[in-house]
Amino acid sequence: DAGITQSPRHKVTETGTPVTLRCHQTENHRYMYWYRQDPGHGLRLIHYSYGVKDTDKGEVSDGYSVSRSKTEDFLLTLESATSSQTSVYFCAISGKEVSGSSYNEQFFGPGTRLTVL
Amino acid sequence: AQTVTQSQPEMSVQEAETVTLSCTYDTSESDYYLFWYKQPPSRQMILVIRQEAYKQQNATENRFSVNFQKAAKSFSLKISDSQLGDAAMYFCAYRRMYSGGGADGLTFGKGTHLIIQP
Numbered sequence: 001d002a003g004i005t006q007s008p009r010h011k012v013t014e015t016g017t018p019v020t021l022r023c024h025q026t027e028n029h030r031y032m033y034w035y036r037q038d039p040g041h042g043l044r045l046i047h048y049s050y051g052v053k054d055t056d057k058g059e060v061s062d063g064y065s066v067s068r069s070k071t072e073d074f075l076l077t078l079e080s081a082t083s084s085q086t087s088v089y090f091c092a093i094s095g096k097e098v099s100g101s102s103y104n105e106q107f108f109g110p111g112t113r114l115t116v117l
Numbered sequence: 118a119q120t121v122t123q124s125q126p127e128m129s130v131q132e133a134e135t136v137t138l139s140c141t142y143d144t145s146e147s148d149y150y151l152f153w154y155k156q157p158p159s160r161q162m163i164l165v166i167r168q169e170a171y172k173q174q175n176a177t178e179n180r181f182s183v184n185f186q187k188a189a190k191s192f193s194l195k196i197s198d199s200q201l202g203d204a205a206m207y208f209c210a211y212r213r214m215y216s217g218g219g220a221d222g223l224t225f226g227k228g229t230h231l232i233i234q235p
Binding site: 035040041042043048058059104105106107108111 | 228
């Protein structure tokens with residue numbers, strides 16, 4: 001367990017409403033990532049962060065924004081949720097040498113299931 | 118852009134038997150990492166095994182081993198002595214290598230659903 005939590009774990013919202021998902025880590029890893037998982041697509045990278053206030057876009061970033069004001073927190077915001085953003089969202093971290101694992105391995109949170117009606 | 122292909126949407130194996138899951142990838146990089154992740158019904162992503170492209174020796178973790186063929190861009194996962202707890206989705210993933218670490222995310226295949234028959 002790499003000390004990653006996501007909140008909320010489940011959320012149902014309506015089209016057009018703003019939604020913020022939170023990823024919190026207690027392991028002081030440098031890099032943090034947001035992925036979405038959809039049937040038939042595996043996991044796809046939305047945004048990532050390589051340090052406080054340093055973020056960049058991933059493969060499927062349209063409609064999403066992120067912020068990282070502290071090492072331990074990485075927020076994913078859907079400014080105006082759409083039904084196409086119904087998905088399971090995973091946070092991941094990497095960038096710290098831990099016993100038995102590589103600096104480059106990614107450790108995943110438990111996921112957030114988001115439903116946009 | 119890198120792509121990862123898992124051509125087997127579903128595989129079934131008898132308990133205690135051996136099964137091999139296929140993965141191919143496309144990249145122009147020479148240095149990279151390859152991973153296999155397991156996702157059981159709990160949805161948690163669990164790292165099974167890791168391979169560095171510069172290493173010729175295939176990685177092994179207990180009952181799990183890989184067949185890494187760099188020239189063919191192939192990275193298959195062999196599970197020996199299959200157990201009921203091995204039933205899950207398995208994802209192959211790629212990440213390029215940076216000196217000193219790096220921040221790129223993983224590129225995943227679409228997954229293979231592994232069924233273990235008792």
